[in-house]
Structure formats: structure tokens, C-alpha cells
Amino acid sequence: MTKKQKIIYWIATGWLALGMLSTGIVQLLKQKEEVTMFTHLGYPGYLLPMLGVWKILGVIAILLPKFPLLKEWAYAGFFFAMSGAVLSHLGCGDAAKEFFGPILLIILTVVSWYLRPADRKIISVNFTV
Template identity: 35%
Template sequence: MKTTKIIYLISTGLVVLGMVASFFNYLFNPIMVQGYQHIGFPDWFRVELGIAKLLGALALAIPAVPARVKEWAYACFFVNFFSAILAHYFVGDALGNQIAPFVLLLILVTSYITREKLIKQQIGETKIS
């Protein structure tokens, strides 16, 4: 259980840090405006997505957030990362632009899987006690 918890904490921490950094990048980096124009997304979507990333990061980071909200955060991040891979692919961007969202997707899945394992282990320990 200790290894699983360490993997969960590291992977979740990386997702949270990445999404908080993404929030600041989306809202305050002028290069992101150009990036969204390049892909064909409207500028309001960049702002909306940045705010959503901050809210999702907070949902994953704060222990008191209900499990259902965390599930939604995981689901939305999955859709976001997968969509980013596709968006970069379909506009003909270099493979390098698709790697970052792919790596984040793998880290997110790792966080989710280890979280589920920890929950199942806690339920099993509760039944034994």
C-alpha cells in the first residue's frame, strides 16, 4: 500500500502542478492566444479552459472535496488531454506538440488507477476490522 500511495501522491501532484501552471499560462501568456488561433479555437475558450483547469486541480488537491467531484475532474482532464492530442494532430502540428498532452494523460491515468487501488484497499481494511 505504501508504494501505491507514493505513486498516487506523485502522479496526482504532477497533474495538479501541471494544471495550475497551465491556468497561469492560458490566462497570462500571449503565446497561448496565438496557439489557440492556430488550432482554430476562439479566445474565450482559452480563458474558460484555463479556469476549468484550476478548478479541476483544486478538486484533485483538496482532500475534503467529495469523491464524485474528483471523478468529474479526472473525466474532464482525460477529455481535455485526449482532445489536445487530437487537435494538434489534425492541424498538422509536429509530434512534439502532441507529446506533452500524451504524457499528462498517462500521468493522469496513473493517478486515477492508484487512487482506485487505495480506495479498494481502504474498503478491504475496513471490512476486516
């Protein structure tokens, strides 16, 4: 991994962590605006705290050293949650500005996942018989 890639990785990961942590806290606290938006998208409000906790735990997983399998699950969870948000906004006919946050977080998720250092990846072992 080059120095440039490492810098890009940490910038993307930092912004991803900040975005997921902030939205996770807002969802965990069930702030009025978040509840209104979530209801507008057709989801029940009781899912907000659960989604918030998962996002916060995902941030911890991608920032902690080691635990590569847990990191894979966290990245996948971030990708599925944000792609689901984009599709939900599309399905409700929302304005393009509503897509900015989730699309940005999808991009940050992919960049962080793709550029993660080798010690944060699952190493596959090929067994031959």
C-alpha cells in the same frame, strides 16, 4: 493500497496538479504564445480563460480530501481536455513534439485516477430487492 502505490499516486497527482495549474494560469492570463497556439488549433481565444478556470478548479478538486464525485468529474475533464488537445494537434498536422505535454498529462491523469486511495473513490452500493 501498498506504500509503493501510494508514493506513485502522490508523485503522479503532484505532477498532474502542477501541469494543469501552470497551463490553467497561462490560459487564464491569455499569454501571447498560448493565444497563438490556440488560434492555430482553430479555437477562439475567448475559450482560454474558461478552460484555465476549469483546470484550476479541477486541480483543487483532485487535491482536496473527500468529494469523490467531484474528483471523478475533474479527472474526466482533464482526460477530455488533453485527449482533445492531442487530436487537435493531429488534425493540424503538428510535429510530434507538440503531443508530448498533452500525452504526459493524459498518462498522469490515468495513473492518478487508477491509484487514488479508497477514500477518494466513489463507493458503489448494490441494492438487492
